[in-house]
Amino acid sequence: MEMTKEKTTIVLFSGELDKAIAAFIIANGAAAYDHEVTIFFTFWGLNTLRKDEVVKTNKGLLEKAFGWMMPRGANKLGLSRMNFAGMGPKMIKHVMKKHNAMTLPQLIELAQEQGVKLVACTMTMDLLGLQQDELIDGLEYAGVATYLGDAANAKVNLFI
């Protein structure tokens, strides 16, 4: 009988730094325990995957507006609480550094090294006008059907 790996899936819907950190800590922990892990990025969660720099794209005005208003990547996310116009994230990053905790970009890198599958929701990308060039490398692109296929075989399924 073939040993099958435990499976874990996370939908990252939220676009806040603290929730993204929690998602990646759980994902990296599960991968370290040899689970097959998928994070499915949808809605605001996609902002976690945006590149730092401005990417030249050919977009309509509304898509451009979304692009301007939404945070550009893991370093720009706010907090779900105590954001204080950006002071909160600075404090959190400061204490994380003080405690040698990994930053969100480092957590993302570790996840990719451990083979965590990072899936960008193509339906949301269409809606918000996000293009593949604007997102970091090494992603998969899929819709809700792919997520459900993974989730139906997983023991741990979280929506964050």
Add this chain to the structure above:
Amino acid sequence: MEMTKEKTTIVLFSGELDKAIAAFIIANGAAAYDHEVTIFFTFWGLNTLRKDEVVKTNKGLLEKAFGWMMPRGANKLGLSRMNFAGMGPKMIKHVMKKHNAMTLPQLIELAQEQGVKLVACTMTMDLLGLQQDELIDGLEYAGVATYLGDAANAKVNLFI
């Protein structure tokens, strides 16, 4: 041996448009894959199910106050981010229309057509003073015990 269907449950606790859309997209996707799907509406999630129009009820002042303050139905919900005093939901609805994506009321209708079980949490209804007449047709009414009975038999259980 009888084939048993996969089961999926979603607790919709949040009362925001974007989260309600995500919940119904997952629910409709799972139903399309022949899962038995339950959405359990509790706390602010119940606002998704309110009728558009004002319903005459016999309520105390506090219940009336909650009724006034909470959004009246799927068309009135705000966003969890970038709400901008209602401009955000307008933008989202605009891009959804542009991309021929289903509106939240259409997603709810589709869910009902597909046999997704929509359960309103009676305990929250009591607390917030919501009455069955104020909610859309075709709902079931139950408490946390019913939810747990469904969830314990489901593979995918999400809290949104």
Add this chain to the structure above:
Amino acid sequence: MEMTKEKTTIVLFSGELDKAIAAFIIANGAAAYDHEVTIFFTFWGLNTLRKDEVVKTNKGLLEKAFGWMMPRGANKLGLSRMNFAGMGPKMIKHVMKKHNAMTLPQLIELAQEQGVKLVACTMTMDLLGLQQDELIDGLEYAGVATYLGDAANAKVNLFI
């Protein structure tokens, strides 16, 4: 063959009164149905477990700042919606009292009586500078590995 109990886990990440109440209602319901239940408190969720009174500690300035800014215990939490500078939580507590619903501190006590395992995330405690003396009695202290061990054996896993 030994009967094994159903297992349920909840990550309580959020620090709002309404979400904490939802988490404990689900946890107590599951415990009443004889599930083995774990609530893993991380990030803002830890504020649910803080003692009411100020506890003398030896902390750095930044940890003190977090301590001041974060709500001190289950009675001080705000709402995720309609907080209205604290009026919302007062209204909710009022209607809960009127309907003889249990308060959050009572729900926590019931959970402890029913043997629900309350686990404080040690990594977050380090980050936010929270010490064991500042939290209520009867907790376990552990990290994400312990959570994942419980979750991988549970049918119902929620992130709140």
